Amino acid sequence: MEYHDSEKAKDVAGRVEAFMDEVVIPREREALRTGEQITNDEIEDLWEQAKDRDLFAPQVPEEYGGQGLDFSDMLPSFEQVGRSLIGALSIRANAPQEGNMHTLEMVGTDEQKEEWLRPLVQGEISSAFSMTEPMQGGGSDPKMLQTTAVKDGDEWVINGHKWWTSDGLDADFYLVMARTDLDAHPYEGTSIILVPRDADGVNVVRNIDHMGDHGPVERAGGHAEIKYDNVRVPVENTIGEEGQGFQIAQMRLGGGRLTHCMRYSGMAQRSLEIAKAYLSEREGFGSALEDKQALRHRIADAETRLHAARTMVRHAARELDRGDARIEVAMAKMYTANITNETIDLAVQCCGGNGIGKDLPLAHFYENVRAFRIVDGADEVHRRSIARWAFDDVDEAEVEDALRFDEDLRIDALDE
CATH class of the missing domain: 1.10.540.10 (Acyl-CoA dehydrogenase/oxidase, N-terminal domain)
Incomplete structure (x- = not known):
């Protein structure tokens, strides 16, 4: 195409x-x-x-x-x-290194870029984005954020409980979302603060076992549960302007959702290539499986939907380059997440026992892609945003608030 x-x-x-x-x-x-x-x-x-x-x-x-x-x-x-x-x-x-690099490059100070961004790019250090919290903390409804950072002189004192912090086991520093003004609305009173791993009070509790993996690699940063107990860092570790955490996170996530869409569409495309190769070689019931009309039609449908997803992502990217593209990104992310899930599921089915075996990458792909309907905004969250836009009888103040801060934002560290 x-x-x-x-x-x-x-x-x-x-x-x-x-x-x-x-x-x-x-x-x-x-x-x-x-x-x-x-x-x-x-x-x-x-x-x-x-x-x-x-x-x-x-x-x-x-x-x-x-x-x-x-x-x-x-x-x-x-x-x-x-x-x-x-x-x-x-x-x-x-992810999450790519998104953290983008965040530091976008709003970091010159000093932060030299100390943290440059070695991060080169792989000399690792990072993690620490936002998602256990029940009843911040997640699909980020207004529920519980982690706080209180000023004490020229230091932040951070207290909070996070989980699903991707690469959190290996990270040398964390970008922590915390409430810094409890009297303000969370959208206007939250900041992103850089916390070094070796700061006193940073307690990496455990890795959270989960569906999917990073493949056959030794490097595995996990998805960490972390507690911040009176962690002190300089106020100069604030990333961007104080109180602008949600705006910065939204800038980070808009592009991040689309890069995830492209990575998963590539995964789905390779899955189709493997399935088609298998169908061309495998015989059953008197002929090659690729000659069975039911399978041919399902492959045709998958190719068509995957093409539509690629087109949507590119359109959303063009709109994002021009300015606000909240709805276009939400549509592309939700649609691509579902289509890549369906496509990889089809590839596994086409390959039968070889599909669920791990000599091929399909089983790994299948486990990994399921999370995509949850991370970077669950399907239901994006549908809520799209529905708000679709109906012209919603509360105008609510719409304006959503457009400014993307109330339906989900910053899940499984992504990033």
């Missing part, structure tokens, strides 16, 4: 595709076949190869060691890395 991506976008995506096909996917296949994990040293070697091919961190400005692609131009590359369980990680474009 021709999506009219820019020449630069197609050039980089083509080189990313070649890197996946020539280097990354063969190593993934070997790891799945042998059961041997891909080590951290191997991941760092992949980073060096990506740098040699001018593919490393495509989303980061060149001055910090990335490729400096515009948002729309980087999306096709994110689709290519989604074809592999370790694709995004291999070029340093994986």
